Amino acid sequence: MPKTNRFRRGLAPLAVLALAVLLLGTAWLHLGWRAIDVTLEDQAGDPAALRGFTLNGRINWNYDHSSLHFSLHDGYLDTELVFDDEDAPFLDRPMVSTDQTYVVATSERANAERNATEVPQFTNSTVTVQTVVNRVDRMYTLRVRFPGNDTRFVRFSAGAVDLEQPLVAESWVTDTPYELDYRYDYAINDPGAAVQESWSDSVVDARPFLLGDTPVVCWERDYLGRAPGLYRMNGLTEAEIADLPRDGTRYGGEILCGTTEIGSLEPFYCPEGAVEALTGAAMADGSSLLLYLDADNTLWADLVDENGSCTDHQQVTELPAGDVYSAEVYVRTTNRDAVVSLSCRTMNPLGAETPLGSKLAAFRVQDGKFTLVHCQEQDPGNTAAAAVLNAEGNALLLGWYHDAPLPASETGNQPEDGILLEVHPLTGGTSYRGLLRSGIDRDWGNLYDAYSQQHKDRYLTFDPLEGGAAT
């Protein structure tokens, strides 16, 4: 066939070119990520001051699974982009949450059951039953969650109270009952301000830790016969709760009463003289740290071994007299150290809190003893986002979310541009300042009266200890 070659002209080059473009594009995607790298920009002081510090974290984007990992160690910044990574471990840290419910008191139960009537429903799937009660039991339900483990529950009563006037209690009868559901038993939503204020909103600190396999929570105040301190939480999983024997009736059906206590809190360490226990943390060699206030608002740090006996007891600082105290352990890379942010706030009658003061406390332990206890002031309006000790234990590396030099939006939002890092020797002063640029200033779009669901904002988190056993 004459001149068939010219039919092909263009087809082969098109195929080759197209394939090359796609392959080069793919290669660029895999290799060219340094374009969005996290960089450390030295601003003041000597970068050699970063020696001995390790700070690890990652940048993630909403609705995306890519992660940009960074590790600052000894002043070197190593970064790596991972496609389709697991969720940031920071988001999944151990947590204990407290639910409060008002359930019909045991003494009233028979009466409530007699007066129970069905309420007409629009749908047939759930039957709502209502009754009238005069007396309710206040129940706390603690839910503790550890990554990789089943959620465990402990439920106990804060005592029964009489209502000012009879109120309607409701319960939902469904085909798939869930024993911890709010309306599983006859319960009241709003018993009135007097009853609501009669018990405390918070009984344990939100951050638990694992001692071996058992979760340990920090009971904050002398309340319900429990002294402030560390308590082992023997909780039940949802499956175990479903297997508990039914012990009451609700609208003719057998149920596990909402007032039945589940699990137990076993005292592990309750120091004498403690008025308010702030927080606990797992430390090296199976020991635990407890921070608590005594009657003079002095903060003490106790180190406790696996058997619950105190191996070291140190005074940390004096805190100003206020209404609300809290302590939060910063994300850390070693359980030999703990750096804690302490804050003190006053609360006005409406419930609004005003910061009174804030401090940073750093601890290092070895062989059951504190080798370092340090405390310094920090600005309560701008507390550090990250704080770590160096290997020698003579300086702190602090990080704050840094505002970008861009105008604030009309709604007052301020774009950030990264993490401001400062090295503070424990003796005082600042020996280094630098800016860890995360590229977050490129996400200014959603702050300025524009909005698109398709835009993926980024967020920076620091990596907690492996295994999620502690912060």
Add this chain to the structure above:
Amino acid sequence: MKQIFSLAGWNWRMARRSYAILCGAFALEQLAVLLWQASRGAMLGMGLAACYEEGFQFQVFLLVFLLAGLLAGPAVNDRKRARCSYTWLTLPMPPAARLAAQVLTAAVLQLGVAALQLVLYMVYFFPVQAMDSARAMEKLGTAMPAQNLYEQVLLSDSMYWLLPRRPAQFALLVVTLLASALLLTCVRLHRGWRRGAAVVIGAVCGVCCLLLFQWELDFALFGAYDALVHNTLLAAVVLAALTVFSIWWALRAIRRAEPA
């Protein structure tokens, strides 16, 4: 082999003009939509990836991708001036070779559209960014940080499917390209009710491919769990079975001179 390339070249020659028109229209349309999106008040500072998604450009790309595959059909059809079917049916080539040539042209055309979309995405980053910077300066009075091209590719939900991140995803892209080229060729090849059936088969296979892409991602993120493995195998089996059936049916159509 040489005959297949010759025949593919012949298809290409006939499709060249319409292909150029299709690609040109696509390029112009995408630029217009992207600039329109970037000019909207709600998109200030959002970036190319967000404008692309809000403008439904990935759906347009898929449409153009399918049309490109259909363009390779002319050799088998009798159109007013082409009148090729007689020549095509009497070529001294086995039916399989004739089918292979059609599919080859369709595949190359589709590959070209995919590469074009990638190039357009990267090139259009610059006008979109320029417009965004100008609007930011006008509205806020200062120069706001510019977006980063790599980031706009990384975060784009659409480019995610075009630039593979895992070997399995790459294999799926190759399979999808060849399967769509084949099934679109079959649509052009059959006549009457068989063409309708070919469209339905193509749609089912298209859905299978989309699901397989999504499930491959789920494998990478969540590991293998029962329902996922089961669904993936089911989709793969359906896709393979329909593809094999389509090949057999197409060859039968060629032998029976159906396009005539």
